[in-house]
Amino acid sequence: MQLWTTVIHAMQLLTALTMIGLVLIQHGKGADMGASFGSGASGSLFGASGSANFLSRSTAACAAVFFACTLALAFIGNDRSGAASSLTSGGSVLDRAAPAASAPAALPAIPGGAPAASVPVGVPAAIPAPVAPAPAAAPSVPAASSAK
DSSP states (O other), X not given: OHHHHHHHHHHHXXXXXXXXXXXXXXXXXXXXXXXXXXXXXXSXXXXXXXXXXXXXXXXXXXXXXXXXXXXXXXXXXXXXXSTTHHHHTTSSGGGSOOOOOOOOOOOOOOTTSOOGGGSOTTSOOOOOOOOOOOOOOOOOOOOOOOOO
């Protein structure tokens, strides 16, 4: 199945690039509009411009292949049988049970704290009381001198 997905992705990429190139080299219908106002004969301004040429037909064929590849990839991506069936068979994400929470890994020992082995899982370790810093001496203010 992986081979088909790769082949369809490659086909879709090639047809997309080909379609971009074909659209860019085509002569637009609005290009003759300026010619109709003063320079004489041009094609039809708003009506049918005749039969489709090679570029427009090949663009349509590339678009059809591109849409077919898109539908095929959507069909393959929505396939509910196979290896991913355990993930998609439950219906909604809300219908599936939440996985059990695993125990956290052992943390390294905290300096000054209790050893990690004696602290049960889920119980916070004793937090030592914060030590207040010693009060700093008030800075001395020099006496103001009035030098004039």
